[in-house]
Amino acid sequence: MADIILLNDAVSTIPIVYKDAVGVVVAKPATDVASAVTTGPHAASLGVVMVALPSGQAAATLTPMVAESDAANGGGAIGLTITDTANLPMEQSYTFSISPDLSPAAIDLDTAAMTTVPQAVPTAPGP
Amino acid sequence: MAFDPDPQLRAELDNAVNILLPQIAGLQHLVMVSSLPADLIAQLNSAATSRSHRLDLIQAVLQALDAVGFYYGVLIADGYPTLTPVPLLPAVSNELTAELAVLEAAVGVFRPDPPVEIGLDLSNLTTVPQAVPIKPGP
Numbered sequence: 001m002a003d004i005i006l007l008n009d010a011v012s013t014i015p016i017v018y019k020d021a022v023g024v025v026v027a028k029p030a031t032d033v034a035s036a037v038t039t040g041p042h043a044a045s046l047g048v049v050m051v052a053l054p055s056g057q058a059a060a061t062l063t064p065m066v067a068e069s070d071a072a073n074g075g076g077a078i079g080l081t082i083t084d085t086a087n088l089p090m091e092q093s094y095t096f097s098i099s100p101d102l103s104p105a106a107i108d109l110d111t112a113a114m115t116t117v118p119q120a121v122p123t124a125p126g127p
Numbered sequence: 128m129a130f131d132p133d134p135q136l137r138a139e140l141d142n143a144v145n146i147l148l149p150q151i152a153g154l155q156h157l158v159m160v161s162s163l164p165a166d167l168i169a170q171l172n173s174a175a176t177s178r179s180h181r182l183d184l185i186q187a188v189l190q191a192l193d194a195v196g197f198y199y200g201v202l203i204a205d206g207y208p209t210l211t212p213v214p215l216l217p218a219v220s221n222e223l224t225a226e227l228a229v230l231e232a233a234v235g236v237f238r239p240d241p242p243v244e245i246g247l248d249l250s251n252l253t254t255v256p257q258a259v260p261i262k263p264g265p
Contacts, residue, residue, distance in 0.1 A: 010254040018242030026242050034245060042265050063257065064262030075265020084245055089247030098264065100146065 004094065005045070007101040008064045013051065016058040016082065019091060026078065028058070032086050036060045038096075039079035045069040046078045046096055047088060069098035130196045130203075140185050151178045224250070 006012055016034050020026045038046045047063040060080065069075030076097030082090055131137060155177035158168055215223070 004249070007257050009252075011257045012252055012254045014252045015248040017246055018246040019244050019246060020240040021243050024240070025248075026240050029242065045264055046153055064260055066260050066262045067172065069265040070258060073263075073265045080247075082245055082247070086242075088245040091244045094247060100259075 004096045006062060006064055006069070007097050008067050008098050009101045011061060011063045013053075013059050013061045016060060017091075018088070026030075029086055034058045034082060034084040035080045036080055039081050039121050040077060040095075042069050042075045042078050045098060046080075046081065047060060064098040066098060068098055068100055070099045072099075074079060088090050129196045130193055130199045132199070137189065137192055140189055143185055144182065144189075147178050147182045151175055151182065154178065 016027050016028075016036075018028050018064050035050055037043075037049050038048050045064070045066040046069070047065050049061050049063075051061050053059050056127075060082070062080075066075075069078065077095045078094060078097065080094045156169050157163075158175065161168070163171070193257045
């Protein structure tokens with residue numbers, strides 16, 4: 001499973017699913033309770049709590065606790081282990097990295113980098 | 128007044144009929160009364176046939192609209208949309224209840240496939256914004 005990138009300015013919620021022997025999503029056993037923990041050297045950089053979605057489905061809510069934890073600063077690859085009371089194995093392993101959100105959120109003038117070229121003084125007096 | 132499923136379409140088609148009828152009549156009249164060259168007569172006949180074909184199609188649509196109106200009236204007269212409960216004799220009701228119990232017993236033979244693994248549904252990941260954490264990381 002590829003490393004999943006989480007942006008540092010967002011809290012992500014991912015539903016928990018149960019699958020049968022052929023990989024089809026099936027109903028959660030009535031009394032089953034799932035839990036999740038982050039693992040690895042940078043586990044503390046990603047908070048995880050279990051929540052119940054309005055549908056009743058369990059979900060893991062992942063909260064970045066640091067501005068960056070990815071390959072660029074020697075972090076990332078934060079594991080997430082899901083366990084449940086029925087001791088079902090995990091479908092696959094998951095790792096997460098936390099990266100800065102570099103998408104533009106506003107536009108502005110870079111006045112510090114302003115340049116000028118001369119022109120003739122306009123004939124119109126103004127204003 | 129009978130139900131009309133599409134009064135606007137009916138008015139549009141009625142208007143088209145009123146345009147087509149004199150055109151067809153005029154073209155047919157020209158063919159009959161004129162001593163025109165054969166090729167022109169053929170053109171007049173062709174135009175009359177084309178207009179008549181269009182008229183036939185419009186009239187088919189109008190008849191279909193009439194049919195919808197008629198059967199909708201029949202449907203309303205039948206009590207639509209109300210569905211009244213069907214009265215049932217106690218003996219028959221008991222028999223149906225017994226049949227239902229048998230069916231439920233049969234359904235009870237089957238059990239949903241049990242889960243064998245647990246995972247994350249990444250296709251339904253949702254996010255909400257948060258302030259960028261102060262701690263730099265990693």
